[in-house]
Amino acid sequence: MKYHVPVLLNESVEGLNIHPKGIYVDATFGGGGHSAAILSKLNGGHLFSFDQDSDAKQNALESEWFTFVHHNFAYVKNFMQYFEVEAVDGILADLGVSSHHFDDAQRGFSFRFNAPLDMRMDRSVKKSAADVVNEYDEQNLTRVFKTYGEIANARRLAQEIVARRSESPILTTDDLKRIGQRFCNPQTESKYLSQIFQALRIEVNNEMQALKDFLVGGLQILKPGGRFVVITYHSLEDRLVKNFFKTGNVEGELSQDFYGNVQTPFVAISKKVIVPSDEEIKENNRARSAKLRIVEKHG
Ligand SMILES: C[S@@+](CC[C@H](N)C(=O)[O-])C[C@H]1O[C@@H](n2cnc3c(N)ncnc32)[C@H](O)[C@@H]1O
Numbered sequence: 001m002k003y004h005v006p007v008l009l010n011e012s013v014e015g016l017n018i019h020p021k022g023i024y025v026d027a028t029f030g031g032g033g034h035s036a037a038i039l040s041k042l043n044g045g046h047l048f049s050f051d052q053d054s055d056a057k058q059n060a061l062e063s064e065w066f067t068f069v070h071h072n073f074a075y076v077k078n079f080m081q082y083f084e085v086e087a088v089d090g091i092l093a094d095l096g097v098s099s100h101h102f103d104d105a106q107r108g109f110s111f112r113f114n115a116p117l118d119m120r121m122d123r124s125v126k127k128s129a130a131d132v133v134n135e136y137d138e139q140n141l142t143r144v145f146k147t148y149g150e151i152a153n154a155r156r157l158a159q160e161i162v163a164r165r166s167e168s169p170i171l172t173t174d175d176l177k178r179i180g181q182r183f184c185n186p187q188t189e190s191k192y193l194s195q196i197f198q199a200l201r202i203e204v205n206n207e208m209q210a211l212k213d214f215l216v217g218g219l220q221i222l223k224p225g226g227r228f229v230v231i232t233y234h235s236l237e238d239r240l241v242k243n244f245f246k247t248g249n250v251e252g253e254l255s256q257d258f259y260g261n262v263q264t265p266f267v268a269i270s271k272k273v274i275v276p277s278d279e280e281i282k283e284n285n286r287a288r289s290a291k292l293r294i295v296e297k298h299g
Pocket residue numbers: 004005006007027028029030031032033034035050051052053056071072073074094095096097098099121210211
């Protein structure tokens with residue numbers, strides 16, 4: 001099975017405005033689709049591609065101008081310092097999980113297969129989805145389902161989980177699926193279960209904090225005139241990226257100079273958010289929720 005089909009490939013790589021001798025970061029290497037396209041435009045430059053999942057290493061590209069970094073993109077600034085790179089010409093991130101995560105039954109990301117409730121992208125971290133489901137108190141579980149899954153009856157779902165686990169631990173995707181099925185009807189089941197699984201995945205992988213750290217670090221290492229290109233897949237991360245690109249901070253607060261002029265580190269390259277064409281969505285259903293934003297750091 002194919003590891004991953006890259007989404008908005010041409011639009012995002014064009015957005016980087018690549019110089020053949022430039023230095024670029026692909027924060028989310030995955031199957032390497034975006035990285036291969038970036039690398040094909042380099043001649044003497046360098047591409048550093050991050051992925052926290054060791055499975056992605058199998059796709060590493062053979063080139064003297066390529067370095068695979070098996071780490072969390074939250075530390076992008078530290079790693080660039082480690083590689084003695086002062087500033088980069090462009091950064092791309094294609095957020096979330098890859099098709100490989102959903103299709104590998106054993107990883108526990110999908111309710112299509114019965115598997116241990118894992119959902120860790122980086123399997124060296126301790127906390128799995130089973131730990132969240134069995135150890136968080138009702139209030140904390142409600143927060144996760146409400147904030148990261150935007151689930152309307154989050155509290156009732158959390159209460160049910162707490163009641164069930166006192167009888168026996170919830171250890172598999174099927175255990176969780178059976179609980180979720182009690183709170184939805186067959187027409188909405190797939191959407192509802194996706195929201196539950198998405199919420200847990202975001203919590204397990206600390207995705208929102210990693211994204212914040214990445215955006216802040218990325219802005220610091222980007223050269224003036226450098227491009228920041230991000231593809232998001234759900235409203236929480238899209239809102240964060242949109243506000244960061246507008247204001248240059250994760251709080252999304254506009255700052256003004258003495259004369260009242262708004263201070264912002266970026267110029268928008270795509271005035272409006274870019275979404276995949278109907279044709280792309282038809283060929284790759286996983287592209288359907290993608291949103292691409294492109295900015296350039298003030299020169
Ligand atoms: C949507 S896929 C990227 C697919 C890739 N653009 C391609 O063309 O194949 C996202 C990838 O980013 C990785 N990832 C997600 N969050 C990460 C993080 N905080 N640090 C490093 N890698 C991360 C995942 O393991 C996954 O392989």
